Amino acid sequence: MNANSTDAGVLVGIRPGTVPAAVSVGTRNSAAVDRFGFDSCVLTALTGTATGAPTALSLAAKLQESADGQNGWTDLPDAAVVPLTAPNAVARLNVRLPTAQRYLRVVETVALTGGTSPTLGASSLIVLCGPDEIPAT
Template sequence: MNANSTDAGVLVGIRLGTAPAAVSAGTRNSAAIDRLGFDSCVLTASTGAASGTPTALSLAAKLQESTDGQNGWTDLAGAAVEPLTAPNSVARVNVRLSTAKRYVRVAEAITLTGGTAPTLGASSLLVLCGPDEIPAP
């Protein structure tokens, strides 16, 4: 099967960025994701319910890249979603990966203002796309 196939599923790989969780203010990073064989992706970030009655909230998510998947992480240009500022929201950004380093990860920054021990449901997902059929994981 090749890229001209009508079965788009053979061209797509779905990877969990950050697992859905109720998180406090701060940062968290996904595990390294090997993008070998993929030349573009869609990064999605989503918020769930907020608890502890924060007066303001924000979830910012972006992709970072690394040569070895362990060290030297740097932001990937043009690979950040618009910050989410409401519960139960979704944002996405299309990213070209053709010049990116081999490994990527999702970096999230959660900001919560006010409330009592506030948390925010948050998660991210990476939908990778390749020019050729992707072998099953």
């Protein structure tokens, strides 16, 4: 099916990054996402509720790339959202992918200061955009 000006759905592939969860301090990685057939994406990071009364919080999210989706992960240049520092916030970043390797993943880092066993609701999403149509699966 070819894309036309009234059918944006054939140009978009929505893939989960990190699953929604109450996260304590640290880093977590999403599963590998195959970007075959897509030449750009939007990385979206979201915060939810903070528990345990932290005095400061931060959610940073970036994209990494790999040739095989298992090994050799490296940061994709210019593919990190501005860190979120409030609960119930959203950050997004448009990323061009024409020279990126085939597989992407989200690396999410949560920092929390103060409080008692604080956590932050966090998740991410990758919205892939293609040049003219979604590849057959």
